[in-house]
Amino acid sequence: xxxxxxxxxDLVRPGGSLRLSCAASGFTFSNHWISWVRQAPGxxxxxxxxxxxxxxxxxxxxxxxxxFTISRDNVRNSVSLQMNSLGGDDTxxxxxxxxxxxAAEDCWGQGTLVxxxx
Amino acid sequence: xxxxxxxxxxxxVGDRVTITCRSSQTVRRYLNWYQQKPGKVPKLxxxxxxNLQSGVPSRFxxxxxxxxxxxxxxxxxxxDFAIYYCQQSFITRTFGQGTKVEIK
Numbered sequence: 001x002x003x004x005x006x007x008x009x010d011l012v013r014p015g016g017s018l019r020l021s022c023a024a025s026g027f028t029f030s031n032h033w034i035s036w037v038r039q040a041p042g043x044x045x046x047x048x049x050x051x052x053x054x055x056x057x058x059x060x061x062x063x064x065x066x067x068f069t070i071s072r073d074n075v076r077n078s079v080s081l082q083m084n085s086l087g088g089d090d091t092x093x094x095x096x097x098x099x100x101x102x103a104a105e106d107c108w109g110q111g112t113l114v115x116x117x118x
Numbered sequence: 119x120x121x122x123x124x125x126x127x128x129x130x131v132g133d134r135v136t137i138t139c140r141s142s143q144t145v146r147r148y149l150n151w152y153q154q155k156p157g158k159v160p161k162l163x164x165x166x167x168x169n170l171q172s173g174v175p176s177r178f179x180x181x182x183x184x185x186x187x188x189x190x191x192x193x194x195x196x197x198d199f200a201i202y203y204c205q206q207s208f209i210t211r212t213f214g215q216g217t218k219v220e221i222k
Contacts, residue, residue, distance in 0.1 A: 037160075037211075045154070047210065061210075102169070103150075103166075105150075106165075106171065108159040108161075109159070
């Protein structure tokens with residue numbers, strides 16, 4: 001079974017940092033691009049970051065450039081999102097999602113909640 | 119930028135429903151559609167404009183090219199009441215703002 005499981009979400013103060021992880025199983029992890037997508041409470045989906053199969057390419061939405069870093073470990077079958085200088089606008093459920101090879105996210109984790117508040 | 123219309127709609131079971139997605143620049147055929155039910159994870163419905171994801175009912179269809187795209191549900195079923203998002207994957211990723219399909 002293809003599975004993605006996020007972890008690391010927490011309550012963090014403005015200006016703080018947090019590292020999210022996404023553990024993959026049930027497929028050949030190193031063959032797939034992986035995205036982080038977030039959803040603020042009651043709002044729509046926002047793509048955040050994308051990493052290619054070997055980790056040599058990373059892409060970010062403008063609002064997180066310079067603050068967030070996506071990385072992957074193809075030995076541990078995991079992707080991470082390091083988030084620094086967090087603000088209230090970063091409060092959201094963060095999903096990791098797999099590109100199934102057709103430039104579309106065909107498998108999603110259940111999400112992990114990040115709350116930025118003092 | 120991806121713009122969906124309408125933002126919400128009310129429809130009855132059995133209705134034909136059409137949702138439109140417009141991109142600010144061409145995305146060629148890199149246009150996908152997702153369905154999200156309350157409290158659930160997004161589900162891929164259609165990739166590459168018109169390709170039905172495995173397991174998705176045939177009442178869902180997609181069309182369009184370039185900058186203008188459409189998701190059609192030919193006969194709305196009770197389980198189809200949800201929020202639908204378009205997504206371009208030509209240049210990284212961008213989602214539309216979503217279209218909420220509600221029961222009339």
